[in-house]
Amino acid sequence: NAGVMQNPRHLVRRRGQEARLRCSPMKGHSHVYWYRQLPEEGLKFMVYLQKENIIDESGMPKERFSAEFPKEGPSILRIQQVVRGDSAAYFCASSPRSVGETQYFGPGTRLLVL
Protein backbone atom coordinates (compact mmCIF):
# COMPACT_ATOMS: atom_id res chain seq x y z
CA ASN A 1 0.00 0.00 0.00
CA ALA A 2 1.76 3.11 -1.22
CA GLY A 3 2.13 5.96 1.20
CA VAL A 4 1.49 9.63 0.57
CA MET A 5 3.34 10.73 -2.54
CA GLN A 6 4.52 14.21 -3.31
CA ASN A 7 6.17 15.54 -6.41
CA PRO A 8 8.40 17.04 -7.26
CA ARG A 9 10.72 16.42 -4.31
CA HIS A 10 12.73 19.49 -5.18
CA LEU A 11 11.58 22.54 -7.12
CA VAL A 12 13.59 25.60 -8.08
CA ARG A 13 11.82 28.71 -9.27
CA ARG A 14 12.83 32.26 -10.02
CA ARG A 15 11.01 35.15 -8.40
CA GLY A 16 7.72 35.81 -10.15
CA GLN A 17 7.24 32.29 -11.49
CA GLU A 18 4.55 29.85 -10.45
CA ALA A 19 5.11 26.78 -8.32
CA ARG A 20 2.81 23.76 -8.46
CA LEU A 21 3.14 21.12 -5.79
CA ARG A 22 1.31 17.82 -6.09
CA CYS A 23 0.15 15.40 -3.44
CA SER A 24 -1.39 11.97 -3.93
CA PRO A 25 -2.93 10.76 -0.66
CA MET A 26 -2.80 7.23 0.58
CA LYS A 27 -5.31 4.91 -1.06
CA GLY A 28 -8.70 5.28 0.55
CA HIS A 29 -7.88 8.63 2.17
CA SER A 30 -10.20 11.48 1.30
CA HIS A 31 -8.73 14.18 3.55
CA VAL A 32 -5.61 16.14 2.65
CA TYR A 33 -3.64 18.69 4.64
CA TRP A 34 -0.82 20.98 3.55
CA TYR A 35 1.88 22.29 5.88
CA ARG A 36 4.84 24.58 5.41
CA GLN A 37 8.11 24.17 7.24
CA LEU A 38 10.80 26.82 7.23
CA PRO A 39 14.39 25.73 7.89
CA GLU A 40 15.00 24.82 11.53
CA GLU A 41 11.32 25.35 12.39
CA GLY A 42 8.24 23.25 13.05
CA LEU A 43 5.24 22.64 10.83
CA LYS A 44 2.73 25.38 10.11
CA PHE A 45 -0.75 24.34 9.02
CA MET A 46 -1.87 25.87 5.75
CA VAL A 47 -5.03 24.23 4.43
CA TYR A 48 -7.29 21.23 4.91
CA LEU A 49 -9.26 19.80 2.01
CA GLN A 50 -11.66 17.00 1.29
CA LYS A 51 -12.49 15.89 -2.20
CA GLU A 52 -13.62 18.99 -4.14
CA ASN A 53 -13.96 21.07 -0.96
CA ILE A 54 -11.74 23.38 1.05
CA ILE A 55 -12.60 22.80 4.69
CA ASP A 56 -10.14 25.11 6.42
CA GLU A 57 -7.73 27.50 4.75
CA SER A 58 -7.03 29.64 7.78
CA GLY A 59 -3.28 29.02 7.61
CA MET A 60 -2.87 29.85 3.97
CA PRO A 61 -1.89 33.36 2.85
CA LYS A 62 -4.78 35.09 1.10
CA GLU A 63 -2.59 36.33 -1.74
CA ARG A 64 -0.85 34.13 -4.32
CA PHE A 65 -1.60 30.79 -2.63
CA SER A 66 -4.37 28.40 -3.63
CA ALA A 67 -5.13 24.74 -3.13
CA GLU A 68 -7.45 22.21 -4.68
CA PHE A 69 -8.30 18.55 -4.33
CA PRO A 70 -10.31 17.51 -7.38
CA LYS A 71 -12.57 14.52 -7.61
CA GLU A 72 -9.93 12.80 -9.73
CA GLY A 73 -6.22 13.28 -9.42
CA PRO A 74 -3.86 14.67 -6.83
CA SER A 75 -4.23 17.65 -4.58
CA ILE A 76 -2.42 20.71 -5.89
CA LEU A 77 -0.90 23.56 -3.91
CA ARG A 78 -0.24 26.47 -6.20
CA ILE A 79 1.92 29.45 -5.43
CA GLN A 80 1.79 32.26 -7.93
CA GLN A 81 4.47 34.93 -8.39
CA VAL A 82 6.80 33.27 -5.93
CA VAL A 83 9.06 35.34 -3.71
CA ARG A 84 12.20 34.33 -1.84
CA GLY A 85 10.22 34.06 1.38
CA ASP A 86 8.24 31.19 -0.12
CA SER A 87 11.36 29.00 0.02
CA ALA A 88 10.49 26.19 2.40
CA ALA A 89 9.58 22.53 2.61
CA TYR A 90 5.92 21.88 1.89
CA PHE A 91 4.45 18.73 3.36
CA CYS A 92 1.22 17.05 2.50
CA ALA A 93 -0.56 14.65 4.84
CA SER A 94 -3.67 12.54 4.41
CA SER A 95 -6.14 10.82 6.68
CA PRO A 96 -8.99 8.42 5.97
CA ARG A 97 -11.77 10.38 7.57
CA SER A 98 -12.08 13.29 9.94
CA VAL A 99 -9.56 15.83 11.15
CA GLY A 100 -9.15 13.89 14.38
CA GLU A 101 -7.59 10.94 12.59
CA THR A 102 -3.89 10.20 12.46
CA GLN A 103 -2.25 11.98 9.58
CA TYR A 104 0.25 10.25 7.31
CA PHE A 105 2.84 12.52 5.80
CA GLY A 106 4.52 12.55 2.44
CA PRO A 107 8.25 13.19 1.98
CA GLY A 108 7.73 16.85 1.19
CA THR A 109 8.58 19.19 -1.67
CA ARG A 110 11.51 21.51 -1.10
CA LEU A 111 10.92 24.77 -2.90
CA LEU A 112 13.82 27.10 -3.52
CA VAL A 113 13.11 30.53 -4.94
CA LEU A 114 16.10 32.23 -6.51
Place this chain on the structure above:
Amino acid sequence: TQLLEQSPQFLSIQEGENLTVYCNSSSVFSSLQWYRQEPGEGPVLLVTVVTGGEVKKLKRLTFQFGDARKDSSLHITAAQPGDTGLYLCRVLRAAGNKLTFGGGTRVLVKP
Protein backbone atom coordinates in the same frame (compact mmCIF):
# COMPACT_ATOMS: atom_id res chain seq x y z
CA THR B 1 0.53 33.31 21.09
CA GLN B 2 1.79 29.78 20.57
CA LEU B 3 -0.79 27.17 21.58
CA LEU B 4 1.86 24.53 22.22
CA GLU B 5 5.28 25.18 23.65
CA GLN B 6 7.93 22.55 23.18
CA SER B 7 11.12 22.60 25.17
CA PRO B 8 13.97 22.61 24.80
CA GLN B 9 14.16 23.83 21.23
CA PHE B 10 17.42 22.00 20.69
CA LEU B 11 19.17 19.20 22.52
CA SER B 12 22.57 17.69 21.80
CA ILE B 13 23.68 14.65 23.76
CA GLN B 14 26.12 11.76 23.56
CA GLU B 15 25.06 8.26 22.64
CA GLY B 16 23.93 6.37 25.71
CA GLU B 17 22.60 9.39 27.62
CA ASN B 18 18.97 9.91 28.54
CA LEU B 19 16.84 12.86 27.46
CA THR B 20 13.40 14.30 28.07
CA VAL B 21 11.49 16.73 25.90
CA TYR B 22 8.32 18.53 26.87
CA CYS B 23 5.13 19.76 25.26
CA ASN B 24 3.13 22.28 27.31
CA SER B 25 0.04 24.42 27.01
CA SER B 26 -2.52 26.22 29.12
CA SER B 27 -5.34 24.50 27.19
CA VAL B 28 -6.89 21.09 27.75
CA PHE B 29 -6.71 18.61 24.89
CA SER B 30 -8.72 15.55 24.02
CA SER B 31 -5.68 13.78 22.62
CA LEU B 32 -2.02 14.36 21.92
CA GLN B 33 0.36 12.80 19.45
CA TRP B 34 4.12 12.68 19.13
CA TYR B 35 5.82 12.56 15.74
CA ARG B 36 9.46 12.23 14.76
CA GLN B 37 10.79 13.85 11.62
CA GLU B 38 14.15 12.74 10.30
CA PRO B 39 16.19 15.08 8.10
CA GLY B 40 14.78 15.26 4.58
CA GLU B 41 11.65 13.29 5.42
CA GLY B 42 8.10 13.88 6.55
CA PRO B 43 6.98 13.38 10.17
CA VAL B 44 6.10 9.88 11.29
CA LEU B 45 3.65 9.17 14.09
CA LEU B 46 5.18 7.63 17.21
CA VAL B 47 2.25 7.51 19.64
CA THR B 48 -1.19 8.84 20.52
CA VAL B 49 -2.21 9.47 24.14
CA VAL B 50 -5.78 10.20 25.09
CA THR B 51 -6.20 9.63 28.85
CA GLY B 52 -4.91 11.99 31.54
CA GLY B 53 -1.97 10.37 33.34
CA GLU B 54 -1.48 7.83 30.58
CA VAL B 55 2.00 6.39 30.08
CA LYS B 56 2.99 4.56 26.92
CA LYS B 57 6.25 2.84 26.15
CA LEU B 58 7.74 2.25 22.72
CA LYS B 59 11.03 0.40 23.18
CA ARG B 60 13.36 3.02 24.71
CA LEU B 61 10.78 5.81 24.39
CA THR B 62 8.35 6.62 27.22
CA PHE B 63 5.47 9.00 26.62
CA GLN B 64 3.39 10.56 29.37
CA PHE B 65 0.21 12.61 29.14
CA GLY B 66 -0.32 14.97 32.07
CA ASP B 67 -3.14 14.31 34.51
CA ALA B 68 -4.89 17.51 33.44
CA ARG B 69 -4.31 16.75 29.73
CA LYS B 70 -2.45 20.01 29.21
CA ASP B 71 1.06 18.70 28.80
CA SER B 72 3.13 15.73 27.78
CA SER B 73 6.68 14.48 27.96
CA LEU B 74 8.80 12.15 25.90
CA HIS B 75 11.71 10.42 27.58
CA ILE B 76 14.35 8.50 25.67
CA THR B 77 16.57 6.08 27.53
CA ALA B 78 20.10 5.32 26.30
CA ALA B 79 19.75 7.47 23.21
CA GLN B 80 21.23 6.26 19.94
CA PRO B 81 22.27 8.21 16.83
CA GLY B 82 19.17 6.83 15.11
CA ASP B 83 17.05 8.87 17.56
CA THR B 84 18.32 12.05 15.94
CA GLY B 85 15.48 14.11 14.51
CA LEU B 86 12.82 16.71 15.12
CA TYR B 87 10.26 15.65 17.71
CA LEU B 88 6.88 17.27 17.25
CA CYS B 89 3.84 17.16 19.47
CA ARG B 90 0.42 17.62 17.98
CA VAL B 91 -2.92 18.08 19.67
CA LEU B 92 -6.56 18.05 18.85
CA ARG B 93 -7.97 21.04 20.69
CA ALA B 94 -10.76 20.26 23.07
CA ALA B 95 -12.85 23.06 21.60
CA GLY B 96 -12.89 24.15 17.97
CA ASN B 97 -11.57 20.92 16.51
CA LYS B 98 -8.32 22.48 15.31
CA LEU B 99 -5.17 20.43 15.02
CA THR B 100 -1.96 22.14 16.02
CA PHE B 101 1.70 21.23 16.02
CA GLY B 102 4.23 22.49 18.51
CA GLY B 103 7.41 24.13 17.29
CA GLY B 104 9.41 20.96 17.82
CA THR B 105 12.54 19.90 19.64
CA ARG B 106 15.60 19.11 17.55
CA VAL B 107 17.52 16.22 19.05
CA LEU B 108 21.06 15.39 18.01
CA VAL B 109 22.60 12.20 19.38
CA LYS B 110 26.33 12.09 18.76
CA PRO B 111 28.10 8.73 18.52
